[in-house]
Amino acid sequence: MSAAPPDNDVLWARGIVKSHHGTPALRGVSLGVQVGEVLAVTGPRGSGKSTLLGCLSALLPVDEGEVWFNSSPVHTLGRTGRARLRRDRFGFVGSQPHLVPELTARENVALPLLLAGAGNKAAYTAADEWLERLDIADTRRLRPERLVQSQRQRIAVARALAPLPPVVFADDPTAPLHREAADQVLRILSSAARSHQLTLVLATHDPELARYADRSVALADGRLTPPAAPTPAPGTGPVAVAAAGTGSSAVSATPR
Numbered sequence: 001m002s003a004a005p006p007d008n009d010v011l012w013a014r015g016i017v018k019s020h021h022g023t024p025a026l027r028g029v030s031l032g033v034q035v036g037e038v039l040a041v042t043g044p045r046g047s048g049k050s051t052l053l054g055c056l057s058a059l060l061p062v063d064e065g066e067v068w069f070n071s072s073p074v075h076t077l078g079r080t081g082r083a084r085l086r087r088d089r090f091g092f093v094g095s096q097p098h099l100v101p102e103l104t105a106r107e108n109v110a111l112p113l114l115l116a117g118a119g120n121k122a123a124y125t126a127a128d129e130w131l132e133r134l135d136i137a138d139t140r141r142l143r144p145e146r147l148v149q150s151q152r153q154r155i156a157v158a159r160a161l162a163p164l165p166p167v168v169f170a171d172d173p174t175a176p177l178h179r180e181a182a183d184q185v186l187r188i189l190s191s192a193a194r195s196h197q198l199t200l201v202l203a204t205h206d207p208e209l210a211r212y213a214d215r216s217v218a219l220a221d222g223r224l225t226p227p228a229a230p231t232p233a234p235g236t237g238p239v240a241v242a243a244a245g246t247g248s249s250a251v252s253a254t255p256r
């Protein structure tokens with residue numbers, strides 16, 4: 001009989017093992033993500049970040065282990081149950097925008113709302129608001145072919161946020177962006193998550209971008225690595241730190 005996940009964890013995984021056609025990608029990963037938390041999953045290319053997001057988001061079935069969403073088991077769901085969970089509860093941003101080419105920017109953003117049953121007015125108003133927040137309101141009547149990659153990626157971010165899903169998964173969402181646009185997109189993603197109490201799970205190979213998260217965990221070769229011991233800055237060695245007290249940092253690297 002398995003232990004129940006903690007009440008305040010929106011996502012909880014225990015001992016996930018996952019291989020792709022015999023190639024091990026996750027070798028026993030356990031972690032919890034709290035409601036409203038912005039969690040960064042870092043690690044080098046091939047370390048298992050996308051696979052972990054895939055397992056947490058019900059895109060991929062796990063080979064072994066457990067995944068829970070809001071105290072309901074995900075690992076026991078079949079293909080249809082997982083598809084329904086993804087559609088109703090999760091938002092996604094990938095490293096490529098994957099917009100519908102025949103639709104304008106605002107139609108792309110409104111689409112998940114319309115599919116979920118929202119009326120036209122509500123869906124298009126929300127789409128316009130998110131396009132405005134992402135600084136691309138002027139693209140709203142244009143189709144993706146008329147836009148540059150960074151505009152398309154912001155539309156994908158707006159599309160993921162507009163339905164305000166409880167959890168947004170972002171897998172290397174800044175890959176197609178230059179540094180300034182990457183910073184802006186992550187600022188908006190993380191601040192939207194905080195202001196709307198959404199949980200954001202962000203995979204990135206760029207440790208610099210993990211500063212937008214409340215907490216980071218690092219993967220290496222399919223396992224969560226123990227947090228590195230911090231290197232004290234001059235004058236902040238153990239004695240100075242002890243004297244100053246040890247308040248918790250906004251960003252820790254501790255798998256829970």
Ligand SMILES: Nc1ncnc2c1ncn2[C@@H]1O[C@H](COP(=O)(O)OP(=O)(O)OP(=O)(O)O)[C@@H](O)[C@H]1O
Nearest residue numbers: 020021023024025044045046047048049050051205
């Ligand atoms: N569809 C697949 N078929 C075969 N092997 C795969 C597949 N997807 C991932 N892998 C392998 O699983 C391991 C983990 O890959 P994964 O994409 O999860 O890592 P990642 O950290 O997200 O890498 P990246 O930053 O390059 O996206 C790697 O060895 C990768 O080659």
